[in-house]
Amino acid sequence: MIKAGGVIVTRPEPGLSETMRAVEQAGWRAYASPALHVIQYETVLSSVANPAGIILTSGQAVCGAQAITADRWLPVYAVGDRTAQRAQAAGFHRVYSAQGNAESLVALLKKQVAPSAGTLLLLAGDGQGNALLARLQAEGFDVVRYVTYAALPAENIDEAVQLALIKEGISNILFFSAESARGWIRALSPGAALVQARKTTALVISEKTAEVLLAAGWQHVRVALRPDAQSVLSLLEHK
Numbered sequence: 001m002i003k004a005g006g007v008i009v010t011r012p013e014p015g016l017s018e019t020m021r022a023v024e025q026a027g028w029r030a031y032a033s034p035a036l037h038v039i040q041y042e043t044v045l046s047s048v049a050n051p052a053g054i055i056l057t058s059g060q061a062v063c064g065a066q067a068i069t070a071d072r073w074l075p076v077y078a079v080g081d082r083t084a085q086r087a088q089a090a091g092f093h094r095v096y097s098a099q100g101n102a103e104s105l106v107a108l109l110k111k112q113v114a115p116s117a118g119t120l121l122l123l124a125g126d127g128q129g130n131a132l133l134a135r136l137q138a139e140g141f142d143v144v145r146y147v148t149y150a151a152l153p154a155e156n157i158d159e160a161v162q163l164a165l166i167k168e169g170i171s172n173i174l175f176f177s178a179e180s181a182r183g184w185i186r187a188l189s190p191g192a193a194l195v196q197a198r199k200t201t202a203l204v205i206s207e208k209t210a211e212v213l214l215a216a217g218w219q220h221v222r223v224a225l226r227p228d229a230q231s232v233l234s235l236l237e238h239k
Helices: 016-025 059-068 081-089 102-112 130-138 159-166 178-187 192-197 207-215 229-237
Strands: 006-009 030-032 036-040 053-056 076-078 095-097 119-125 142-153 170-175 201-204 220-223
Touching: 006 016, 006 159, 016 030, 016 229, 030 159, 036 059, 036 178, 053 059, 059 081, 059 119, 059 142, 076 081, 076 102, 081 095, 081 229, 095 102, 102 130, 119 130, 130 142, 142 178, 159 192, 170 178, 170 192, 170 207, 170 229, 178 207, 201 207, 201 229, 207 220
Parallel strands: 006 030, 006 170, 053 076, 053 119, 076 095, 119 142, 170 201, 201 220
Antiparallel strands: 036 142
């Protein structure tokens, strides 16, 4: 039985398809509306001869990890479980999940790696990872950042999605980062669709994401207990 009101998923691939399936399995009609378009860069060659490990802040960086090293026994430190699972699926054998955000990733590295162990490779998107880099360097780690992909904002929102909003067929919108929330709002045509979007419940991954939605006029915003996709999806189970 389909529940009343559809759910818009703003997550880009990788992750969009699996989230769509999860939403539909929970009994909702899912609408794909990725806020970002991810472009993987060409093979990035590391200038570090014997790195101590790879740091992944996003599942989008897994392709870069595959390209940057052939050593699948090199330790990989992932921000969350889904990124860790993607690294394992890519063939990496020693994968550790921080189960959270950048703060928990720093805590994991402090626990697992001695600063003297060697250089860590931080793989990130264009314009991302600089704050984490500075934090780790302040903790005494030798870290080199590599840009392996770019997340570009969507230029517009699909007409079918906008029509569903206008006809009040949407009850929830899932947002997985503050950046994607800002991008999705900018891409949505001003007018009736935006007015109706503000009336939906935004289910978001973090307080920073919530701040973007509240500033844009949303009245109903719910924040996941943990900063991961599964926790965002769990908010649907309690509606």
